[in-house]
Amino acid sequence: xxxxxxxxxxxxxxxxxxxxxxxxxxxxxxxxxxxxxxxxxxxxxxxxxxxxxxxxxxxxxxxxxxxxxxxxxxxxxxxxxxxxxxxxxxxxxxxxxxxxxxxxxxxxxxxxxxxxxxxxxxxxxxxxxxxxxxxxxxxxxxxxxxxxxxxxxxxxxxxxxxxxxxxxxxxxxxxxxxxxxxxxxxxxxxxxxxxxxxxxxxxxxxxxxxxxxxxxxxxxxxxxxxxxxxxxxxxxxxxxxxxxxxxxxxxxxxxxxxxxxxxxxxxxxxxxxxxxxxxxxxxxxxxxxxxxxxxxxxxxxxxxxxxxxxxxxxxxxxxxxxxxxxxxxxxxxxxx
Amino acid sequence: xxxxxxxxxxxxxxxxxxxxxxxxxxxxxxxxxxxxxxxxxxxxxxxxxxxxxxxxxxxxxxxxxxxxxxxxxxxxxxxxxxxxxxxxxxxxxxxxxxxxxxxxxxxxxxxxxxxxxxxxxxxxxxxxxxxxxxxxxxxxxxxxxxxxxxxxxxxxxxxxxxxxxxxxxxxxxxxxxxxxxxxxxxxxxxxxxxxxxxxxxxxxxxxxxxxxxxxxxxxxxxxxxxxxxxxxxxxxxxxxxxxxxxxxxxxxxxxxxxxxxxxxxxxxxxxxxxxxxxxxxxxxxxxxxxxxxxxxxxxxxxxxxxxxxxxxxxxxxxxxxxxxxxxxxxxxxxxxxxxxxxxxxxxxxxxxxxxxxxxxxxxxxxxxxxxxxxxxxxxxxxxxxxxxxxxxxxxxxxxxxxxxxxxxxxxxxxxxxxxxxxxxxxxxxxxxxxxxxxxxxxxxxxxxxxxxxxxxxxxxxxxxxxxxxxxxxxxxxxxxxxxx
Ligand code: SF4
Ligand code: SF4
Numbered sequence: 014x015x016x017x018x019x020x021x022x023x024x025x026x027x028x029x030x031x032x033x034x035x036x037x038x039x040x041x042x043x044x045x046x047x048x049x050x051x052x053x054x055x056x057x058x059x060x061x062x063x064x065x066x067x068x069x070x071x072x073x074x075x076x077x078x079x080x081x082x083x084x085x086x087x088x089x090x091x092x093x094x095x096x097x098x099x100x101x102x103x104x105x106x107x108x109x110x111x112x113x114x115x116x117x118x119x120x121x122x123x124x125x126x127x128x129x130x131x132x133x134x135x136x137x138x139x140x141x142x143x144x145x146x147x148x149x150x151x152x153x154x155x156x157x158x159x160x161x162x163x164x165x166x167x168x169x170x171x172x173x174x175x176x177x178x179x180x181x182x183x184x185x186x187x188x189x190x191x192x193x194x195x196x197x198x199x200x201x202x203x204x205x206x207x208x209x210x211x212x213x214x215x216x217x218x219x220x221x222x223x224x225x226x227x228x229x230x231x232x233x234x235x236x237x238x239x240x241x242x243x244x245x246x247x248x249x250x251x252x253x254x255x256x257x258x259x260x261x262x263x264x265x266x267x268x269x270x271x272x273x274x275x276x277x278x279x280x281x282x283x284x285x286x287x288x289x290x291x292x293x294x295x296x297x298x299x300x301x302x303x304x305x306x307x308x309x310x311x312x313x314x315x316x317x318x319x320x321x322x323x324x325x326x327x328x329x330x331x332x333x334x335x336x337x338x339x340x341x342x343x344x345x346x347x348x349x
Numbered sequence: 350x351x352x353x354x355x356x357x358x359x360x361x362x363x364x365x366x367x368x369x370x371x372x373x374x375x376x377x378x379x380x381x382x383x384x385x386x387x388x389x390x391x392x393x394x395x396x397x398x399x400x401x402x403x404x405x406x407x408x409x410x411x412x413x414x415x416x417x418x419x420x421x422x423x424x425x426x427x428x429x430x431x432x433x434x435x436x437x438x439x440x441x442x443x444x445x446x447x448x449x450x451x452x453x454x455x456x457x458x459x460x461x462x463x464x465x466x467x468x469x470x471x472x473x474x475x476x477x478x479x480x481x482x483x484x485x486x487x488x489x490x491x492x493x494x495x496x497x498x499x500x501x502x503x504x505x506x507x508x509x510x511x512x513x514x515x516x517x518x519x520x521x522x523x524x525x526x527x528x529x530x531x532x533x534x535x536x537x538x539x540x541x542x543x544x545x546x547x548x549x550x551x552x553x554x555x556x557x558x559x560x561x562x563x564x565x566x567x568x569x570x571x572x573x574x575x576x577x578x579x580x581x582x583x584x585x586x587x588x589x590x591x592x593x594x595x596x597x598x599x600x601x602x603x604x605x606x607x608x609x610x611x612x613x614x615x616x617x618x619x620x621x622x623x624x625x626x627x628x629x630x631x632x633x634x635x636x637x638x639x640x641x642x643x644x645x646x647x648x649x650x651x652x653x654x655x656x657x658x659x660x661x662x663x664x665x666x667x668x669x670x671x672x673x674x675x676x677x678x679x680x681x682x683x684x685x686x687x688x689x690x691x692x693x694x695x696x697x698x699x700x701x702x703x704x705x706x707x708x709x710x711x712x713x714x715x716x717x718x719x720x721x722x723x724x725x726x727x728x729x730x731x732x733x734x735x736x737x738x739x740x741x742x743x744x745x746x747x748x749x750x751x752x753x754x755x756x757x758x759x760x761x762x763x764x765x766x767x768x769x770x771x772x773x774x775x776x777x778x779x780x781x782x783x784x785x786x787x788x789x790x791x792x793x794x795x796x797x798x799x800x801x802x803x804x805x806x807x808x809x810x811x812x813x814x815x816x817x818x819x820x821x822x823x824x825x826x827x828x829x830x831x832x833x
Binding site: 026027028029030033034038040044045046055057059060061062063064065066067068093096099101102103104105107138139141142144145148180181236237258262264265266267268270271272275277279285290291292335336 | 358359360361362363364366367368369370386388389390391392395396397398399400401403404406407408411412413414415417458462463466467469470487488489490494495498499501502503505506507508509510511512513514515516517518519520522525526527528529531660662670735736738739740742812813818829
């Protein structure tokens with residue numbers, strides 16, 4: 014079967030390039046095989062293409078003048094509006110023109126516009142602190158719709174910007190979105206309320222977390238590198254963070270929580286400014302303030318105190334150790 | 350500018366990390382002067398101000414997606430100095446393995462994806478090696494390019510195992526690393542490292558790693574090359590070097606620096622030092638100052654403890670967001686070749702051209718570093734003691750003035766942190782590419798790359814001369830780090 018070719022242009026602005034570096038870790042199949050098999054043709058990608066200098070500017074101009082059609086625009090990194098709305102904090106090299114302007118010229122010409130990474134979706138880490146460059150996402154500025162392209166923006170297909178949030182994005186979040194777009198198989202209903210593809214955003218990081226047993230019994234780690242649940246003391250928000258990080262491995266078999274540190278909710282708008290230290294849970298009267306979203310607070314407190322009372326000694330001991338010191342007992346369960 | 354001089358603006362410069370523009374004044378068939386511009390500024394140093402110092406561990410890796418662990422290491426070293434703690438042996442080993450995996454992955458990416466693709470360009474169609482180069486290194490679908498991507502992904506399983514994910518891990522901490530490895534982690538690590546070693550022996554070197562590390566002079570490098578010129582991508586590169594004279598192209602300053610990397614049991618695998626006229630001296634970071642003459646920045650030349658980052662796009666003399674760091678007022682070159690020279694590798698002297706690094710030296714330096722680092726990683730993994738802790742805990746003091754130094758793949762990376770009232774009062778970063786791609790200073794001295802581009806040959810009708818691309822990419826620039 015001959016697959017129709019879809020052209021992809023990839024631009025980078027106020028980010029770290031990490032979403033691309035992550036995407037290059039795609040496996041089984043690798044990135045290039047995926048592109049090939051789904052008919053995705055990179056007109057230009059800053060890290061992967063041969064073209065440099067004037068050759069690149071020619072490609073951009075061909076798109077603008079209609080000489081080449083653009084199916085998918087991928088934009089990585091936040092859009093820098095500063096200083097004073099000029100966009101001069103990022104002039105696209107060789108063009109004397111801010112990336113802000115290039116984006117606004119090219120985005121309406123693409124069939125789909127994809128924001129790759131939390132910088133491009135919501136502003137991300139570049140918008141942290143006093144946001145010195147006035148960084149924003151393509152269609153969101155933090156939690157608010159708008160951003161560089163405006164709330165009303167729709168690409169040629171009629172879709173708003175597709176937000177592959179994550180800092181960085183998992184390689185498969187990106188490749189699967191591109192695969193779906195290559196088949197025109199991503200509709201508005203496949204995006205969640207923050208326009209993230211639901212195939213990964215309808216999961217919580219908590220799902221499949223290897224520390225679930227500790228969570229159940231509120232057996233908590235007290236400092237980093239201990240293997241108990243990190244929600245109570247170490248700022249972990251895996252119970253609220255949208256992502257399939259613990260059911261879909263990173264780099265073979267990893268995830269943040271498996272690496273021994275808390276989920277900081279990097280797929281969410283404004284994750285960069287949690288209003289507290291990243292690795293500490295703020296508490297009021299000894300109770301963590303950020304409780305699981307879909308559970309009434311009173312219930313949670315009641316259940317937590319119950320489960321705390323019932324915590325097996327094994328879990329209590331292991332929770333504050335950096336490896337298993339009390340293994341599960343070996344019993345003949347008689348379960349046949 | 351006289352009659353025959355023309356000016357071209359080369360950019361966007363592809364296959365480098367981040368955005369890069371170079372202004373070239375060309376006279377006849379050679380570059381007369383080059384001006385390097387980093388046209389993207391994000392302001393991380395301001396973002397960090399006022400935060401809890403420990404939050405730096407979440408923020409600084411996001412300066413750069415290609416050397417994010419190096420940024421974490423520099424921050425962790427600075428915080429460790431503030432807290433007065435040092436990692437336990439397991440912690441040192443885990444942190445070094447995570448860091449080394451990233452550095453090797455960077456060298457791999459650079460060689461296969463960023464650098465070699467230029468030799469598959471149509472302009473070289475007449476060369477004897479062109480068939481091989483384009484079959485293996487054509488952008489996107491060259492056979493070695495695909496192969497290297499897969500090898501890189503497998504190598505980075507180390508990150509899944511020890512660091513949770515890559516880039517942007519929080520596992521690297523002042524007191525070590527968050528993952529205390531067990532027995533199974535140790536052997537799994539060895540499995541990943543040994544598989545990778547097998548791959549580089551087959552693909553890059555077409556020889557055992559030990560054979561590569563025994564090469565101690567230009568003569569023995571030539572002998573290795575002549576043995577089987579068709580085998581292995583290092584030999585292909587050496588063939589190309591001979592025809593294009595890459596060994597005398599892109600000469601940088603005759604001064605080199607390394608902050609040292611992979612501290613282990615009280616010493617570094619890659620030692621720190623300054624190389625000046627064949628002598629190796631200790632690094633005195635007190636002599637570092639950043640000059641703002643050609644940067645769109647307000648302020649005076651200052652040591653990073655005193656420096657500020659106040660962007661001002663109206664600066665008349667500015668042509669880059671990059672500051673110009675100088676060591677005792679002078680430019681220095683940093684990177685894998687600098688480390689090789691400072692480690693006193695016998696081949697390094699032979700690769701110098703008139704006392705300076707060049708395109709060949711920089712690339713050979715990286716490939717040799719892959720070989721030696723893999724061997725060290727294997728040893729570190731073998732030495733892990735399951736059950737022993739991987740980190741210790743410290744306390745952030747109310748005030749501190751500390752530095753964190755390390756080596757990223759591209760060279761020396763330093764963080765300078767001032768803590769007041771328990772918060773970050775100032776955080777200044779000098780990245781490797783800030784050294785190499787710095788603009789002119791007060792004295793008008795060009796930065797290392799600006800200097801290396803002088804005299805680059807320009808072929809008839811070229812818009813972005815291919816020699817300029819070789820020279821620029823031989824430094825493996827990372828522009829997102831440069832201006833952070
Ligand atoms: S979202 Fe994160 S990983 Fe991606 S470009 Fe931004 S900082 Fe880098
Ligand atoms: S576990 Fe949390 S912080 Fe880590 S990648 Fe997933 S969503 Fe981001």
